[in-house]
Structures are given as C-alpha cells and as structure tokens.
Amino acid sequence: MVELISVIVPVYKVEKYLTSCVTSLMAQSYRNLEIILVDDGSPDRSGDLCDTLAAQDERIVVIHKPNGGLSDARNAGIETAKGDYLFFLDSDDTIHEETLEILWKNLKENQVDISVCSYLAYFEGEDIDTVLPEQSIEKMSNIEALWKMFDPEYNVQMIICTNKLYKKALWDTIRFPIGKIQEDEFTTYKLIYKAKTIVYTDLKMYYYLQRSDSITGTGKMSRKNLQVFDAFSERATFFEKEGLKELSARSNQQSLNRMIVTYQKASAAPDNDKTILQALKKKFDATYCSYKTKSLLSTKDRVKNGLFSISPTLFRVFHNLIAK
Structure with missing residues (x-):
C-alpha cells in the first residue's frame, strides 16, 4: 500500500x-x-x-x-x-x-x-x-x-x-x-x-x-523583530549542549552579525523607536558577553564584535572608512 x-x-x-x-x-x-x-x-x-x-x-x-x-x-x-x-x-x-x-x-x-x-x-x-x-x-x-x-x-x-x-x-x-x-x-x-x-x-x-501586501525591508522594526535573535541564541545553546562547539560558535556569530546589520539599518530609519534600538544593543551585549566559544572565531570577527560592543557609532565610522 x-x-x-x-x-x-x-x-x-x-x-x-x-x-x-x-x-x-x-x-x-x-x-x-x-x-x-x-x-x-x-x-x-x-x-x-x-x-x-x-x-x-x-x-x-x-x-x-x-x-x-x-x-x-x-x-x-x-x-x-x-x-x-x-x-x-x-x-x-x-x-x-x-x-x-x-x-x-x-x-x-x-x-x-x-x-x-x-x-x-x-x-x-x-x-x-x-x-x-x-x-x-x-x-x-x-x-x-x-x-x-x-x-x-x-x-x-x-x-x-x-x-x-x-x-x-x-x-x-x-x-x-x-x-x-x-x-x-x-x-x-x-x-x-x-x-x-x-x-x-x-x-x-x-x-x-x-505578495505585494507583505512586509518589505524598510528598516521599520517592532520588538517582535528581535525574536529571531532568541532563536539564534537557543540554537547556539542547543549545539553547545550536544557537543557541537563549532556549530554553536557559528550560530552565535551569525546572531551577532545579524544584530549589527539590523541595528545599522534600523538606526538609519528616522521613524524607528529608539527604545527598540536600545533593546537590540542590550541583546547584542548579553550575547557577546555570554559567548563561550569566542576562541573559535576569526580575529576579524572578534575585533568587529568588540568594536560594536564599545560603540555602534564608532563601529559605523570605522566600517565606512574601511569600505572606502
């Protein structure tokens, strides 16, 4: 059958x-x-x-x-x-x-x-x-x-x-x-x-x-948009518990990269709620500080994460200079 x-x-x-x-x-x-x-x-x-x-x-x-x-x-x-x-x-x-x-x-x-x-x-x-x-x-x-x-x-x-x-x-x-x-x-x-x-x-x-009526990437954010980073964090923790340290590290860095990109895009949109940006930065810092597998990252990623943690504005200035 x-x-x-x-x-x-x-x-x-x-x-x-x-x-x-x-x-x-x-x-x-x-x-x-x-x-x-x-x-x-x-x-x-x-x-x-x-x-x-x-x-x-x-x-x-x-x-x-x-x-x-x-x-x-x-x-x-x-x-x-x-x-x-x-x-x-x-x-x-x-x-x-x-x-x-x-x-x-x-x-x-x-x-x-x-x-x-x-x-x-x-x-x-x-x-x-x-x-x-x-x-x-x-x-x-x-x-x-x-x-x-x-x-x-x-x-x-x-x-x-x-x-x-x-x-x-x-x-x-x-x-x-x-x-x-x-x-x-x-x-x-x-x-x-x-x-x-x-x-x-x-x-x-x-x-x-x-769909023509679907949400587009305008940079407009709500607090629900931050949930994807909870998913990345849960995934990294899951991999860590299963002994898959390299996958855990990759998940954490993906999360940090997405947070940086999202923050930069959202901060350029004048109608975004500043408290959401603050919540996103707080989430970045918490993820970065609790990161157990930083040693598996490249020097470039470690520098990028550290610089953004110190100051998103300073990070943007350095990023723009490097891009030029």
Missing part, C-alpha cells in the same frame, strides 16, 4: 490565494494524501472556502479553530495528521504537480528521514516555468545538513520548514513555538539534528509567492 502523506496548510486571510494553493495539492501525481486545512479563526471568507474545497475532494480535512497564530495552526495540523509523512504548505504558495512524488521517491530510494527540494520565489502576476530539468541529488548526514544552514547557497532551503517531506516520527517531541515570528528558525534545526540523513534535490518545486 502506498504510504499516506499529510499536508498541513494554515489558513488566515488568504481567500484570494487559497484555491490556487489547494488546487496544486489536489493535482499532485502522488495521490495518497491527507490535505489538512487549518482555519485559524480567519476573519474573511477563508474558513467558508475551506469547507467549499473540502466538498470537492474527500482527501481534504478542515479544522476550524480560534486564532492562535501560524505556529498554533501548524501544531493543530500535526496533532490531527494521520500520515506516515508530513509536508507543510503556506496557503498563499503552490507546488509543482510532481513535488510530493519526487520528494517521497528521493526519501525512499536514499533511505533518509527528510527529503528537501529547492524553491522558486516569484511575484504576483509573474509566470512560473514549471518544466523540471534532470535533478541533481545530494545525500548528507544531519551534521552536514546543519552546516548547510550557514551556506548562502543552501541556507534558506535548509531553514524554512515548507519545502521538506518529513518522517512523521521526527515530530513526536517537537512543535512550533507559540507566539513567535520566524518560527522556522526555532524549529527546523532540531528536526535536522534528530534526522540521521537528509536528501536534497536542486529542483525548484516549491513556489513561494512574494
């Missing part, structure tokens, strides 16, 4: 996009699916649309629940899922018609725990090239996959949760964090570490819609 794949789709204020999303699932060449639509208390017609779509395909299961956020919706789907494997699809995105079949075959043929594909980011109204070339496959250990999270060529593919087919057993003790943004940063590394092996295909089979 062909194994069951449970696809979890969190739904909130997406009535414009939901039909396209679910249609891409109903058209999958891999037919043994459980399509779980989690209506997260959506105030528009998305909840009704879920029920309409469910009437068209018996594989669709609808959960209506009070609004709890993206993590809560995904967790509700995990609790409901009956499949041998889990796949997450955001409700404004779509996938290629062979995505689940190829991911499943790659997983089975390579005897791995997680199967990953690449993704294609596109803008509304832009055509998508759905012709798939011959794939290139890379099988890797969990540790090799964790290092890919810091590789510019692979980092997004490894960090996001939505381009992966997982053995459901990996989720037995892992859930998405409630009330956090960038919840993937808190979660995916734990699943990769728990997996024994991972397979990656370079086929771009997950279609990530860049």
Whole structure:
C-alpha cells in the first residue's frame, strides 16, 4: 500500500490565494494524501472556502479553530495528521504537480528521514516555468545538513520548514513555538539534528509567492523583530549542549552579525523607536558577553564584535572608512 502523506496548510486571510494553493495539492501525481486545512479563526471568507474545497475532494480535512497564530495552526495540523509523512504548505504558495512524488521517491530510494527540494520565489502576476530539468541529488548526514544552514547557497532551503517531506516520527517531541515570528528558525534545526540523513534535490518545486501586501525591508522594526535573535541564541545553546562547539560558535556569530546589520539599518530609519534600538544593543551585549566559544572565531570577527560592543557609532565610522 502506498504510504499516506499529510499536508498541513494554515489558513488566515488568504481567500484570494487559497484555491490556487489547494488546487496544486489536489493535482499532485502522488495521490495518497491527507490535505489538512487549518482555519485559524480567519476573519474573511477563508474558513467558508475551506469547507467549499473540502466538498470537492474527500482527501481534504478542515479544522476550524480560534486564532492562535501560524505556529498554533501548524501544531493543530500535526496533532490531527494521520500520515506516515508530513509536508507543510503556506496557503498563499503552490507546488509543482510532481513535488510530493519526487520528494517521497528521493526519501525512499536514499533511505533518509527528510527529503528537501529547492524553491522558486516569484511575484504576483509573474509566470512560473514549471518544466523540471534532470535533478541533481545530494545525500548528507544531519551534521552536514546543519552546516548547510550557514551556506548562502543552501541556507534558506535548509531553514524554512515548507519545502521538506518529513518522517512523521521526527515530530513526536517537537512543535512550533507559540507566539513567535520566524518560527522556522526555532524549529527546523532540531528536526535536522534528530534526522540521521537528509536528501536534497536542486529542483525548484516549491513556489513561494512574494505578495505585494507583505512586509518589505524598510528598516521599520517592532520588538517582535528581535525574536529571531532568541532563536539564534537557543540554537547556539542547543549545539553547545550536544557537543557541537563549532556549530554553536557559528550560530552565535551569525546572531551577532545579524544584530549589527539590523541595528545599522534600523538606526538609519528616522521613524524607528529608539527604545527598540536600545533593546537590540542590550541583546547584542548579553550575547557577546555570554559567548563561550569566542576562541573559535576569526580575529576579524572578534575585533568587529568588540568594536560594536564599545560603540555602534564608532563601529559605523570605522566600517565606512574601511569600505572606502
């Protein structure tokens, strides 16, 4: 018997996009699916649309629940899922018609725990090239996959949760964090570490819609934007406890680098709340002072961190001089 794949789709204020999303699932060449639509208390017609779509395909299961956020919706789907494997699809995105079949075959043929594909980011109204070339496959250990999270060529593919087919057993003790943004940063590394092996295909089979009404990189910040640094800190601590000191050091330095860049960008935006900048600097200093693996860093990183800790303004002056 062909194994069951449970696809979890969190739904909130997406009535414009939901039909396209679910249609891409109903058209999958891999037919043994459980399509779980989690209506997260959506105030528009998305909840009704879920029920309409469910009437068209018996594989669709609808959960209506009070609004709890993206993590809560995904967790509700995990609790409901009956499949041998889990796949997450955001409700404004779509996938290629062979995505689940190829991911499943790659997983089975390579005897791995997680199967990953690449993704294609596109803008509304832009055509998508759905012709798939011959794939290139890379099988890797969990540790090799964790290092890919810091590789510019692979980092997004490894960090996001939505381009992966997982053995459901990996989720037995892992859930998405409630009330956090960038919840993937808190979660995916734990699943990769728990997996024994991972397979990656370079086929771009997950279609990530860049919505015109999405948040852009304007430099405008809120305190929630600082949560990603909590994720980096948790990841560094996790690696340290598991004896992966080099990965811990890399996580900490990534966090410090992102804090510096975020601070510089936000300080240049005149309408940002200065108390948020102060909170970011305080978080930088706390991370820098508690850093247990500074000796593993390059001299350049140690100098950069120390200078920014002394004075962000002084750091900017030196950075601009070096850039010239």
